Amino acid sequence: MSGTQDLPVVLIHRLPTFNFFFKSRFHNHFTLLNPPLDSPDSIHAFLSRHAASIRALVAVGPTPVNSQTLDLLPALEIVVCSSAGIDHVDLLECRRRGLLVTSAGNAFSEDVADYSVALLIDVLRRVSAGNRFVRDGLWPQHGSYPLGSKLGGKRVGIVGLGSIGSEVAKRLAAFGCSIAYTSRKKKSAVSYPFYENVHDLAADSNVLIVCCALTDQTRRIINKDVMTALGKEGVIVNVGRGALIDEKELVQSLLRGEIGGAGLDVYENEPYVPEELFTLDNVVLSPHVSVLTPESFEALQDVIIGNLLAFFSNKPLLSPVQLD
Amino acid sequence: MSGTQDLPVVLIHRLPTFNFFFKSRFHNHFTLLNPPLDSPDSIHAFLSRHAASIRALVAVGPTPVNSQTLDLLPALEIVVCSSAGIDHVDLLECRRRGLLVTSAGNAFSEDVADYSVALLIDVLRRVSAGNRFVRDGLWPQHGSYPLGSKLGGKRVGIVGLGSIGSEVAKRLAAFGCSIAYTSRKKKSAVSYPFYENVHDLAADSNVLIVCCALTDQTRRIINKDVMTALGKEGVIVNVGRGALIDEKELVQSLLRGEIGGAGLDVYENEPYVPEELFTLDNVVLSPHVSVLTPESFEALQDVIIGNLLAFFSNKPLLSPVQLD
Structure with a gap:
């Protein structure tokens, strides 16, 4: 879970039903924090332990990003979403806290x-x-x-x-x-x-x-x-x-x-x-499948990784969400 | 069945299951011969009676045009098809008899x-x-x-x-x-x-x-x-x-x-x-429905009528089939 200390830390935020498929390419760039999902308590304990190091979070699919989650992450600066629609993210709360938010852009x-x-x-x-x-x-x-x-x-x-x-x-x-x-x-x-x-x-x-x-x-x-x-x-x-x-x-x-x-x-x-x-x-x-094909996963990884790299090197984000 | 003697005669050739939808526009231009379809004998008798006046035939949908039909129509000069594919027409036989053949062109x-x-x-x-x-x-x-x-x-x-x-x-x-x-x-x-x-x-x-x-x-x-x-x-x-x-x-x-x-x-x-x-x-x-929408019927009528009018006035056909 740690070890490659030089790489920036990224929290994988996901529902138990949504896998994070992309580990291999991410491991080259980031130290991934992947909380145990067996119980809310263990997630809570995990986040408390790592909170100080977590500046970036990847929200997988429709996993909610609400004030409850954000309260556990006082050092958070950016919410990187893997979806095009981001209605699962409390954007008002993100704005209030001065967070950056990115979407999947046009990957899908x-x-x-x-x-x-x-x-x-x-x-x-x-x-x-x-x-x-x-x-x-x-x-x-x-x-x-x-x-x-x-x-x-x-x-x-x-x-x-x-x-x-x-x-x-x-x-x-x-x-x-x-x-x-x-x-x-x-x-x-x-x-x-x-x-x-x-x-x-x-x-x-x-x-x-x-x-x-x-x-x-x-x-x-x-x-x-x-x-x-x-x-x-x-x-x-x-x-x-x-x-x-x-x-x-x-x-x-x-x-x-x-x-x-x-x-x-x-x-x-x-x-x-x-x-x-x-x-x-x-x-x-149809069962909410318009969004994606396996062929587009590559483009999705590009935009997620690109947004994270841009953030950690103070460059312009690829697909920022306007919090106006 | 007759009466408007000035209009050129056109035989409607169809299977009992295929209707000829377009009568109203055709009546302005042609005298339509619509054989009774109750039995092969009555079709035969009808065609024998009118054969001498029939220079043009409209083959509706996949209605076969074979040598048996053509034998009954010694004055026939043109076979006008209402479909894009014309594999139901014996093209060799048409060529042998020197007939013209037209398809629905690109109406569909x-x-x-x-x-x-x-x-x-x-x-x-x-x-x-x-x-x-x-x-x-x-x-x-x-x-x-x-x-x-x-x-x-x-x-x-x-x-x-x-x-x-x-x-x-x-x-x-x-x-x-x-x-x-x-x-x-x-x-x-x-x-x-x-x-x-x-x-x-x-x-x-x-x-x-x-x-x-x-x-x-x-x-x-x-x-x-x-x-x-x-x-x-x-x-x-x-x-x-x-x-x-x-x-x-x-x-x-x-x-x-x-x-x-x-x-x-x-x-x-x-x-x-x-x-x-x-x-x-x-x-x-799907049940052979790619071919057509009601909106295209108008275009289909245009091409069928256009081919017939061209034939009767010795002008170039709109969608001739090459019998090479």
Whole structure:
């Protein structure tokens, strides 16, 4: 646990269910502190023992970083996250304590964008539903399967034009979709039409791709009004966070046919998915896997290690989170 | 059935299971002959009665156009197909009789290309399988679902760079795939690497997208050797025709794990799909629906009507099939 005294110390902060896969490359640069996870008491004791040496912490996956944790780490200066979304980190508390925070940056952006395109085509063209139709042996009985709806020409509204949203836009433009977006602010480098709010964007769109960060401002940003504005043929794809959508209203809107379909990778209470959706053929459900492929682990390691090295050598962080 | 004597006569040739949807627009331009489909005898009698006036025929969907049909139509000059693939038309016989043949051209190309991309991402990222995992209620029990493989960076070999293949290439390039192809001949207008044969293409590819026409030259072009060359991680997507692949060998290769996965919209004996595939999570099966969306019907009508009008006014056909 110690021994290579010259290397900076980094605390691995993780839930027992989330492994830290990357040890080998990290060992070349850092002394990793990996607390025992058998009980809260033993974590507590471990952190108390090492607290004075811990300036940096890597938060693995969705492991919460709250004031309780931070209270145990008075020397902490930086929270390095391994995820793109960092709603599990109490950013207000981090700001209050003057901590730096970094995210996974765009290490996953392409994977999430790829998956969101697949969810969209799946809903429009009924890929998963057609797959069930074949596997259930229904094709010979029914003779044919209803055609889906064309992707090209669809007006796609992107909710959050960050690195994921930009990758989504690039892909869907190649399919002949027209792109518009809403975001905290208008992006001067981008020519897609900007909407001040998601309601107006929904009213002008056939499809919403939800890929913004979950914050107090974006929680349930997709509410009943937005769904009504999107309309009966409208499709929602959510690869951000479950709580970006009012899930109860989404379920009701889908059951009543008030929106046209949904492709969902994230949910309010994962791994629990509203069972009413299981019977709907215009809904594609996936178990929060859009985020990542093994091929992207390398890029993830690069950004985590890069942020830590930058911190310890007083250089600019690679993917700092703005705590404004 | 007659009455508007000034309009050219067009025979609607269809199977009882395939409707001819487009009547209203056609009635403005043509006198449609729509034989009764209750028995072969009544079709025969109808055709004998009208044969002398029938210079043009519209073959709806996969309705066979063989020498038996052609023998009944001695005045026929053109066979206008409503499909992109025309393996249901006896082209040798058409050439022997000096007939013109047209296909649906690229009316469907975007739809097929969209669907083939969805099938590919589905196989790589396990979208349909993850959907089953959620709907079967397994997520809370298992805790997580295996990650798929990244689309970006994959070497994609396109088998048949016609209008569909070109649309596929354009889309997959936007995902960061590298594209190569095989085709009857090298396309001078295209910079993607060309391979003389599908075996060498497979050996250099992670993915094969099969979207060429079915002819005597391409029947079972994806054989055991090609699958071996593609290798254990390789994925095959077929949106062309079932008989382009040696289906028995494909099933065996998938069952033995000798290729990595498959996304199949077409099969040798539709609507029958090899049931051994129903248990495999790395296979996505769809019921021959990649071809079309309602939005593309308009484009299809345009090309069918355009070909007929061109024929009757001695102008160049919009989408002639080369009978070489």
